[in-house]
Amino acid sequence: MAVEIRFTAASVARVRFAVSPLGETVLALRILLGTGGHAVHQPWVRGARPLLADEHELPLLRALIAGPMPSFLFPVPQERLPSMAAELELLRATEEDFFQREYGAVLGVPVEEAPEPAAVLARLAEALQRCHERLIAPHWGRMCAVLEADVGRRALTLVDGGVQALFDELHRDIAWDDGQLVVHGRRTPHSVHTVDTGGHGLVLLPSVFNWPNVGVDKSPIAAASIRYPAEGVGLLWEAPAPTLSGLAPVLGHTRTALLAALAEPLTTAALAIRLGITPSAVSQHLGALRGAGLVSTQRRGRTALHLRTERATHLFNISAP
Structure with a gap:
C-alpha cells in the first residue's frame, strides 16, 4: 500500500533531518527478535543476540515489536541529534x-482493555x-558518524536542488509527485493511506537498522516522519582482516591522517x-589500509565510499597524541 504525505506550503518549509538513538534501538531489537533485518546486519546480530538473554522485559518488547509497531515507540526527535535520555x-x-x-491496534484488544499507560511506558x-x-552504545560512535555524514x-542536496532534488535521490520507493510525497508505490484507487502533515512539517531520519527499507509513521500526532536507509551502512559491520600482519604499512603521516578523516564515510x-x-595516492594508501583490516x-x-573499521578506531585512539 502506498502512503501519501500531504504538504502545505508551511510544511514544505519545515522539512528537517534528525538522528534517533531510540528509533535505532527499537529497530535493532526488531531484528534480534527475528522479525526483520537484512543480511548486512548479521555480523552485528551474532554478537548482539546473546546480550538479550537476561532481559526480563522480552515478553513485553516482543509483543509490541514482533508485528506492526506502535507509533509511540518512535517519538519524533525535537532536535537534530537528541540524547537517548531525551527521547x-x-x-x-x-x-x-x-x-x-x-496499543489496542497492535495487540488486537479493545481500547478500554489497554493497560494503564504510565506503568507500561515506564517499563x-x-x-x-x-x-x-548493551546493543547500541558500544557502536554508537561509528553509527552516528555514518548517520550524520548522510x-x-x-x-x-536540499540546498543545491531544493525539495524535488532531495526526494528524487532519497530512495527508489519515495517519489515527489505533483506537490505530494508518495512512498511505497504509485497511487491507485483504494490503495493509498494518507498522512496529513497539518503544517507541522516532515522529519527525515537516516537509519542503520531499517536498512535497506523505508519506514513511514502512518499515525503522527505532530510532524510526519520517514526513516530511510543511510548510505554507508554496509561498511559498519565489515569484518577486518584476520591477521595483524598488514599493520606495518600503516605507519606514517598520510595514513594516520586518512584514518583520522575516515571517522565518517568519505x-x-x-x-x-x-x-x-x-x-x-589516496587509492594506494587505502589499499594498504584495507590489507591491514583498518579500512572498509x-x-x-x-563511487567508492570508505570508512575506518573498529580495529582502526581502536588503533587510532591509542596512537593519537
Whole structure:
C-alpha cells in the first residue's frame, strides 16, 4: 500500500533531518527478535543476540515489536541529534488516548482493555535504556558518524536542488509527485493511506537498522516522519582482516591522517581534497589500509565510499597524541 504525505506550503518549509538513538534501538531489537533485518546486519546480530538473554522485559518488547509497531515507540526527535535520555522522556510523555489506541491496534484488544499507560511506558523506557546500553552504545560512535555524514550529504542536496532534488535521490520507493510525497508505490484507487502533515512539517531520519527499507509513521500526532536507509551502512559491520600482519604499512603521516578523516564515510575524491594529495595516492594508501583490516570500502556505481573499521578506531585512539 502506498502512503501519501500531504504538504502545505508551511510544511514544505519545515522539512528537517534528525538522528534517533531510540528509533535505532527499537529497530535493532526488531531484528534480534527475528522479525526483520537484512543480511548486512548479521555480523552485528551474532554478537548482539546473546546480550538479550537476561532481559526480563522480552515478553513485553516482543509483543509490541514482533508485528506492526506502535507509533509511540518512535517519538519524533525535537532536535537534530537528541540524547537517548531525551527521547525516552518523550516516550514516557505519550498521551494516554494515543497510547491506548496504538496499543489496542497492535495487540488486537479493545481500547478500554489497554493497560494503564504510565506503568507500561515506564517499563518500556527502562527496558529500552538497558537494551540501548548493551546493543547500541558500544557502536554508537561509528553509527552516528555514518548517520550524520548522510545528513550532511542530503542537506547539501536540499540546498543545491531544493525539495524535488532531495526526494528524487532519497530512495527508489519515495517519489515527489505533483506537490505530494508518495512512498511505497504509485497511487491507485483504494490503495493509498494518507498522512496529513497539518503544517507541522516532515522529519527525515537516516537509519542503520531499517536498512535497506523505508519506514513511514502512518499515525503522527505532530510532524510526519520517514526513516530511510543511510548510505554507508554496509561498511559498519565489515569484518577486518584476520591477521595483524598488514599493520606495518600503516605507519606514517598520510595514513594516520586518512584514518583520522575516515571517522565518517568519505569518497576517494573527498579524501584527496581534504589531505591535499592526488586521488591515485589516496587509492594506494587505502589499499594498504584495507590489507591491514583498518579500512572498509563499499562501491556504489562509480563511487567508492570508505570508512575506518573498529580495529582502526581502536588503533587510532591509542596512537593519537
